[in-house]
Amino acid sequence: DVKVTQSSRYLVKRTGEKVFLECVQDMDHENMFWYRQDPGLGLRLIYFSYDVKMKEKGDIPEGYSVSREKKERFSLILESASTNQTSMYLCASRPGPQETQYFGPGTRLLVL
Amino acid sequence: RKEVEQDPGPFNVPEGATVAFNCTYSNSASQSFFWYRQDCRKEPKLLMSVYSSGNEDGRFTAQLNRASQYISLLIRDSKLSDSATYLCVVNLNTGGFKTIFGAGTRLFVKA
Numbered sequence: 211d212v213k214v215t216q217s218s219r220y221l222v223k224r225t226g227e228k229v230f231l232e233c234v235q236d237m238d239h240e241n242m243f244w245y246r247q248d249p250g251l252g253l254r255l256i257y258f259s260y261d262v263k264m265k266e267k268g269d270i271p272e273g274y275s276v277s278r279e280k281k282e283r284f285s286l287i288l289e290s291a292s293t294n295q296t297s298m299y300l301c302a303s304r305p306g307p308q309e310t311q312y313f314g315p316g317t318r319l320l321v322l
Numbered sequence: 323r324k325e326v327e328q329d330p331g332p333f334n335v336p337e338g339a340t341v342a343f344n345c346t347y348s349n350s351a352s353q354s355f356f357w358y359r360q361d362c363r364k365e366p367k368l369l370m371s372v373y374s375s376g377n378e379d380g381r382f383t384a385q386l387n388r389a390s391q392y393i394s395l396l397i398r399d400s401k402l403s404d405s406a407t408y409l410c411v412v413n414l415n416t417g418g419f420k421t422i423f424g425a426g427t428r429l430f431v432k433a
């Protein structure tokens with residue numbers, strides 16, 4: 211079974227804090243993704259990575275950065291958390307471009 | 323116009339009913355297609371891939387019509403446990419990396 215894990219299920223941070231969300235997959239997948247999901251807006255792509263040290267902006271990259279130093283790990287960084295970044299953050303991975311994506315359990319982030 | 327459109331529902335059906343969801347996509351570079359299921363406050367999970375010839379997995383049948391750019395999911399003999407949001411998902415063949423998620427269709431199956 212494909213396993214995608216995320217470092218926290220729930221996180222509470224204060225405005226202005228730097229936040230790190232980590233995602234690890236154990237299936238040697240090439241591509242990894244970070245999404246946020248908000249009621250009524252569906253899944254929105256923040257960043258994706260198609261290989262180690264490679265990254266591409268998604269639809270809503272502002273206020274976020276990412277790091278992929280190792281194939282299995284893809285980190286999302288909120289440089290200075292703001293209340294409008296309160297959301298459910300979902301990480302996903304897939305073997306290749308036309309394959310299905312496998313999601314982690316998600317991190318519910320609350321920024322106060 | 324959204325690249326992948328679904329009826330948001332909700333669909334409220336009794337147990338045992340047959341229910342069909344439709345999804346249309348607009349990008350002709352759409353290459354591979356999937357239905358995902360998402361339970362409340364959980365992550366999306368793959369329900370089934372969708373093939374041009376149509377495919378079936380137990381009570382679930384998926385169809386793809388490339389000419390009309392249309393995907394469907396049929397659920398027969400609905401169970402209470404089928405209550406969830408169903409997401410239509412399309413992979414584009416444009417550099418190979420973009421995936422478009424529909425906003426989802428809510429299904430409530432009642433006893």
